[in-house]
Amino acid sequence: MATLGLHLALFLAALAFMEGFAWVMHRYVMHGWLWAWHRSHHEPRTGIFELNDLFAVVFAAPAIVAIYFGANGVPWLLPIGLGITAYGAIYFVFHDGMVHRRFRVPVGKSRYWKQLIQAHRIHHAVHTKEGAVSFGFLLARPVRELKAKLRARGVDA
Numbered sequence: 001m002a003t004l005g006l007h008l009a010l011f012l013a014a015l016a017f018m019e020g021f022a023w024v025m026h027r028y029v030m031h032g033w034l035w036a037w038h039r040s041h042h043e044p045r046t047g048i049f050e051l052n053d054l055f056a057v058v059f060a061a062p063a064i065v066a067i068y069f070g071a072n073g074v075p076w077l078l079p080i081g082l083g084i085t086a087y088g089a090i091y092f093v094f095h096d097g098m099v100h101r102r103f104r105v106p107v108g109k110s111r112y113w114k115q116l117i118q119a120h121r122i123h124h125a126v127h128t129k130e131g132a133v134s135f136g137f138l139l140a141r142p143v144r145e146l147k148a149k150l151r152a153r154g155v156d157a
Contacts, residue, residue: 007079014083019138022091026135030055035129042127060088091137095120115140122146125155 030038030052041052063084070078097105098113099120119140126132133149134140150156 003075006076010076011079011083011086014080015087018084018087019136022087023136025055025059026137031129031132031135039129042124056088056092060085063088087138095137115143118143119146122150125150131155 034055037051037054039052040050063081066077066081066084068081070076070081093105094113094116096102099117116138119134120137122143123132123134131150131153133146140146
């Protein structure tokens with residue numbers, strides 16, 4: 001039973017950690033030195049995929065490695081890999097489904113989901129590497145605050 005508790009704690013910790021990790025990666029890597037990939041996400045898509053989708057492959061690698069080794073001799077890595085995978089699944093449904101409508105998902109009606117969707121759309125009000133706001137995916141500042149930040153930068157949102 002203690003092992004189950006530890007594994008649940010590791011799973012939840014990995015899931016929570018991923019939001020901070022995603023924020024840092026989005027702010028400093030995607031809107032930084034790998035803007036060449038991410039730019040495609042801030043422009044109209046011309047097909048099913050965009051260059052930005054390569055990030056999903058890159059970010060899946062640690063989860064795959066953790067799950068593999070967790071199932072083959074290092075058991076505490078399994079819940080970590082599953083927590084990373086759960087975050088990826090939530091992100092995929094929210095970001096690609098609810099926000100960008102790449103596939104049909106019932107749009108969340110709660111204030112929480114509406115705020116996240118608005119925050120991400122405000123992020124896309126900026127089409128350049130610099131000046132964007134709201135880099136998280138499952139946590140977002142209040143919409144008024146984000147709009148005020150953009151206005152202060154000379155962007156109308």
